[in-house]
Amino acid sequence: MKPDTTSKPLQPVLDLDVLRTFIAVARTGEFKQAAQIVCRSQGAVSMQIKRLEEHTGTRLMQRNNRGVQLTEAGQTLLSYAEQMLKLSGEALSALSAQTVTGKLNIGIPTDYAQNFLKHLLPVLQETLPGLETRIVCARSRQLRQRLAAGELDLAIVASEPNATNERVIWTERLIWSAPACVRLEDNTPLPIALYEDDCIIRDLSLEELQRSGRRYKVVFGSPVMDNLATAVEQGLAISLLPESLLQYNRTRAISNALLSSHQVLKMNLICANTIEKATEENLVRCFQQAHQNNQLPNSYC
Numbered sequence: 001m002k003p004d005t006t007s008k009p010l011q012p013v014l015d016l017d018v019l020r021t022f023i024a025v026a027r028t029g030e031f032k033q034a035a036q037i038v039c040r041s042q043g044a045v046s047m048q049i050k051r052l053e054e055h056t057g058t059r060l061m062q063r064n065n066r067g068v069q070l071t072e073a074g075q076t077l078l079s080y081a082e083q084m085l086k087l088s089g090e091a092l093s094a095l096s097a098q099t100v101t102g103k104l105n106i107g108i109p110t111d112y113a114q115n116f117l118k119h120l121l122p123v124l125q126e127t128l129p130g131l132e133t134r135i136v137c138a139r140s141r142q143l144r145q146r147l148a149a150g151e152l153d154l155a156i157v158a159s160e161p162n163a164t165n166e167r168v169i170w171t172e173r174l175i176w177s178a179p180a181c182v183r184l185e186d187n188t189p190l191p192i193a194l195y196e197d198d199c200i201i202r203d204l205s206l207e208e209l210q211r212s213g214r215r216y217k218v219v220f221g222s223p224v225m226d227n228l229a230t231a232v233e234q235g236l237a238i239s240l241l242p243e244s245l246l247q248y249n250r251t252r253a254i255s256n257a258l259l260s261s262h263q264v265l266k267m268n269l270i271c272a273n274t275i276e277k278a279t280e281e282n283l284v285r286c287f288q289q290a291h292q293n294n295q296l297p298n299s300y301c
Contacts, residue, residue, distance in 0.1 A: 019081040029067035107143035107155030111225045120290035159266035166268035176259040179235040189215035193228045193237035196221040205240040
């Protein structure tokens with residue numbers, strides 16, 4: 001019997017880029033936050049989800065007053081999508097020009113370390129099993145100094161105005177925030193919660209307060225960003241905070257006419273000159289995957 005050589009239609013193939021967007025929406029429950037994670041506009045994210053639903057022939061998500069929720073089909077696809085992206089990362093690592101082995105000293109911003117390590121270490125151990133890592137937690141500016149002194153091989157740091165030759169890993173808006181139910185912006189002087197450490201967010205806060213011309217008084221200070229967010233939520237003060245820290249049922253953005261929230265915080269990867277390009281590329285993929293797993297960073301100083 002001759003084999004059947006009749007051509008058969010090819011089965012549809014799922015686009016990994018679209019699946020990455022789908023996962024971001026599923027994890028955040030919001031198109032807006034998902035758009036920030038995948039570095040696309042909110043409209044582009046919505047269009048990708050629509051195309052995915054057309055491609056699969058089923059409804060994957062539904063919107064309600066609690067945000068975006070997965071349908072049963074969406075839950076099924078989410079499991080497969082995560083596995084596909086994981087396999088893609090493993091394949092790229094396996095086919096890399098050089099296997100990443102040896103010891104590596106990595107710097108992580110202090111306020112973000114706890115959540116970041118929860119997701120970064122498993123990714124590193126699974127993707128780069130031959131790598132022996134030492135994690136150092138400190139402020140971004142301290143990490144820059146330690147890398148320059150040869151104590152670190154690479155670090156994730158907040159971008160500075162004159163930063164050059166740094167690779168942007170993700171970005172996030174900084175929002176002047178007030179308690180949801182208290183109009184502290186009507187007070188004179190303005191009650192301010194201010195970061196008590198050498199940090200770009202502290203610099204930006206003071207610059208904008210000076211530019212506004214409004215009288216202000218620092219009523220709460222802390223070297224921990226989560227404490228500033230709590231001070232705002234509890235009705236004590238106004239503060240400039242990373243958007244991912246905001247609890248939208250407890251805080252609100254104040255008018256740009258009072259204090260401008262136009263700042264965007266960039267988180268960059270900086271590397272010592274001794275880091276080879278193949279190693280850097282492997283690590284960038286690990287950092288980005290860890291960031292995606294965590295949905296959005298909690299703090300960045």
